Amino acid sequence: MKRTGINRRDFVKIVSTAGAGLVLGFYLPPQSKGLFAEPQPASFVPNVWLRIDPSGTVTITVAKSEMGQGPHTYFPMIVAEELEADWQAIKVEQAPTHPDRYGSQSTGGSTGVRTSWEKLRLAGATAREMLISAAAAKWGVNRTTCYAEKGKIFHKPTGKALAFGELAVAAAKLPVPEKPPLKSPGNFKIVGTWVPQLTTPDRSSGRAIFAGDLKVPGMLYATLARCPVFGGKAASFAAAKAEAVPGVKKVVAIDRGIAVLADSTWAALKGREALEVKWDEGPAATLSSASLHRLFAERAKQQGAVGQKEGDCEKAFAESFNKIDALYEMPFISHSPLEPMNCLADVKAGSCEIWVGSQNPQAAQTSAANILKIPKEKVTVHLTLLGGGFGRRLVNDFVEEAVKISQAAGAPVKLFWTREDDMQHDLYRPASQHVLSGAVDKSGKLLAWKHRVVAPSITGQREPGRIIGGLDKSALNCAIDMPYAIPHLLVDYVMANTAVPIGAWRSVYASQNVFVVESFLDELAALAKKDPVAFRLEMLDKTPRMKKLVETVAEKSGWRQKLPPGHGRGVACSFCFGSYAAEIAEVSLEKGRLRVHKIDVAVDCGLAVAPNTLEAQVEGAVALALTAVLKGEITFAKGRTEQGNFDAYPILTIEEMPKVAVHIVNSHEPLGGIGEPPLPPVAPAVANALFAVTGQRVRKLPIIFP
Numbered sequence: 222m223k224r225t226g227i228n229r230r231d232f233v234k235i236v237s238t239a240g241a242g243l244v245l246g247f248y249l250p251p252q253s254k255g256l257f258a259e260p261q262p263a264s265f266v267p268n269v270w271l272r273i274d275p276s277g278t279v280t281i282t283v284a285k286s287e288m289g290q291g292p293h294t295y296f297p298m299i300v301a302e303e304l305e306a307d308w309q310a311i312k313v314e315q316a317p318t319h320p321d322r323y324g325s326q327s328t329g330g331s332t333g334v335r336t337s338w339e340k341l342r343l344a345g346a347t348a349r350e351m352l353i354s355a356a357a358a359k360w361g362v363n364r365t366t367c368y369a370e371k372g373k374i375f376h377k378p379t380g381k382a383l384a385f386g387e388l389a390v391a392a393a394k395l396p397v398p399e400k401p402p403l404k405s406p407g408n409f410k411i412v413g414t415w416v417p418q419l420t421t422p423d424r425s426s427g428r429a430i431f432a433g434d435l436k437v438p439g440m441l442y443a444t445l446a447r448c449p450v451f452g453g454k455a456a457s458f459a460a461a462k463a464e465a466v467p468g469v470k471k472v473v474a475i476d477r478g479i480a481v482l483a484d485s486t487w488a489a490l491k492g493r494e495a496l497e498v499k500w501d502e503g504p505a506a507t508l509s510s511a512s513l514h515r516l517f518a519e520r521a522k523q524q525g526a527v528g529q530k531e532g533d534c535e536k537a538f539a540e541s542f543n544k545i546d547a548l549y550e551m552p553f554i555s556h557s558p559l560e561p562m563n564c565l566a567d568v569k570a571g572s573c574e575i576w577v578g579s580q581n582p583q584a585a586q587t588s589a590a591n592i593l594k595i596p597k598e599k600v601t602v603h604l605t606l607l608g609g610g611f612g613r614r615l616v617n618d619f620v621e622e623a624v625k626i627s628q629a630a631g632a633p634v635k636l637f638w639t640r641e642d643d644m645q646h647d648l649y650r651p652a653s654q655h656v657l658s659g660a661v662d663k664s665g666k667l668l669a670w671k672h673r674v675v676a677p678s679i680t681g682q683r684e685p686g687r688i689i690g691g692l693d694k695s696a697l698n699c700a701i702d703m704p705y706a707i708p709h710l711l712v713d714y715v716m717a718n719t720a721v722p723i724g725a726w727r728s729v730y731a732s733q734n735v736f737v738v739e740s741f742l743d744e745l746a747a748l749a750k751k752d753p754v755a756f757r758l759e760m761l762d763k764t765p766r767m768k769k770l771v772e773t774v775a776e777k778s779g780w781r782q783k784l785p786p787g788h789g790r791g792v793a794c795s796f797c798f799g800s801y802a803a804e805i806a807e808v809s810l811e812k813g814r815l816r817v818h819k820i821d822v823a824v825d826c827g828l829a830v831a832p833n834t835l836e837a838q839v840e841g842a843v844a845l846a847l848t849a850v851l852k853g854e855i856t857f858a859k860g861r862t863e864q865g866n867f868d869a870y871p872i873l874t875i876e877e878m879p880k881v882a883v884h885i886v887n888s889h890e891p892l893g894g895i896g897e898p899p900l901p902p903v904a905p906a907v908a909n910a911l912f913a914v915t916g917q918r919v920r921k922l923p924i925i926f927p
């Protein structure tokens with residue numbers, strides 16, 4: 222791809238296609254100028270989120286990564302709704318990465334909609350009110366007699382109309398209203414409707430552009446030889462054999478390994494194979510899954526930092542009618558997104574340009590500036606599409622590597638990770654052990670609950686100064702502040718940090734803690750001889766939204782209806798990332814093999830902005846969760862990750878995917894997230910359903926049956 226002069230209309234092209242809504246085509250040329258051209262003269266730009274040109278074009282700026290529900294679709298929906306724009310005439314533009322102009326540009330934690338909802342609505346409403354004022358002034362009429370609809374301002378008494386573009390110049394001269402009125406949700410025309418995702422046609426046809434598709438003049442392909450042991454480094458290396466490989470241009474050392482640069486990916490890989498490196502494996506060379514298990518078991522005997530305490534657990538257990546103890550274990554698991562990590566970086570004297578699919582482009586900008594000791598404003602980060610994140614692309618270690626290699630090589634560099642690089646140098650979801658005790662009274666009500674969580678701390682590994690008194694409350698997400706009313710409760714935490722690098726994996730600690738909590742609740746329901754749904758409902762009066770969801774999913778799934786022989790159902794629910802989810806799984810054993818037939822999912826995230834993308838998010842969460850439930854486990858030996866590709870770390874196949882029935886329960890509560898909340902209940906719902914079939918409890922994942 223050569224450098225070319227490119228204008229804004231070539232950068233983001235939106236065309237109408239029959240039956241497909243809008244098609245959003247990306248073209249990200251490798252150049253710093255022209256990607257974000259200045260608005261047309263006299264454009265109406267009331268805020269950073271939208272622009273209306275005299276031609277009538279309405280361009281909506283998106284300052285989040287295109288992932289999850291799809292900000293390139295639902296952000297414009299929100300702005301266009303309040304603006305009363307013509308949806309068929311909307312254009313979408315990726316915001317340039319800026320230290321503070323757009324606020325946080327990070328995309329993760331299911332925060333996209335809920336943190337942008339109000340400001341996007343206000344952006345659209347502000348422009349609408351200014352356009353109405355401009356039209357009223359032009360006609361010399363009372364503005365209360367004017368209204369906006371489908372990209373025009375109408376005068377109700379006469380029927381006169383002016384298009385937004387005709388009012389752009391006049392509106393741009395008006396003062397910006399501080400508190401424009403927002404529409405009532407009952408009057409929404411776009412939000413809450415099924416709108417095709419604008420990026421789908423390009424993604425499905427192969428026209429979508431990712432960082433790995435881009436080139437710049439003089440660019441070299443780079444692959445990095447990293448120490449296979451966590452925390453190890455190169456003691457020495459010999460580059461002669463690598464440099465002799467046809468196509469290899471340079472071999473350079475950085476702090477994280479030895480980079481081989483070539484004129485093709487194949488030459489770079491062959492050069493890395495030929496590279497001679499002596500590794501200093503460091504203190505983690507003896508680390509193994511067995512040693513980690515022993516460490517967790519020893520830590521589980523220690524007193525933990527208290528995360529939540531209610532009532533008097535010791536007294537309650539002493540006076541209880543019946544009680545039970547359990548030990549649960551969760552493995553390390555890998556992100557392994559479809560697109561392995563990659564980044565194109567071009568470091569010049571006093572500046573740097575980066576093309577990357579990142580969940581946190583501002584952090585990439587800051588990291589590059591710190592490495593190069595230049596102002597952040599001198600680092601241009603072009604955000605491209607990304608092929609899966611699940612939290613992995615929140616950390617820009619691969620961007621830092623690309624910047625360092627480009628700096629050392631004195632040339633633009635496209636760093637690519639192989640699947641093995643990606644899986645063996647991941648930031649894994651932490652493993653954990655959980656020690657639990659529960660007690661019921663004579664009436665079968667849950668009386669007391671103790672839960673000790675033993676797990677590495679993501680915050681403690683990356684920012685240890687933020688941990689006070691040994692307590693990482695994020696590691697107790699969904700283990701504390703449960704929706705259930707439990708009279709006597711004690712939850713504590715024991716940190717078990719190791720050399721294994723860890724990071725956020727979709728729903729983070731909720732993916733572990735909900736499995737433990739909801740599975741142990743089922744054990745207590747059996748101890749109390751109560752139906753698992755009824756057992757939960759009697760403790761949910763203080764959480765009516767969750768109670769409604771459990772009732773809804775029980776009804777929709779046919780919880781009380783008879784199943785075929787050998788089938789069983791299991792229930793689980795959780796509240797995380799601002800939203801509620803309740804799920805019921807139906808499973809059976811087919812020739813001794815666990816088969817998940819159906820999962821009913823009821824969700825309440827406030828208002829479903831885009832119901833179709835919400836359903837897609839739920840289905841994706843179920844698929845990812847089932848991969849972890851049935852197959853996901855990363856193991857270690859001699860300080861190394863034992864799995865390197867999908868042959869040893871398989872993912873869910875199409876034939877294994879169950880039917881997913883999504884039941885959306887809208888409410889008038891503040892908006893919550895949806896990317897993560899549906900994932901945590903999947904594992905316990907399946908495990909509890911398996912118990913209904915076999916009478917055997919699952920206390921360790923992945924499920925290996927028999």
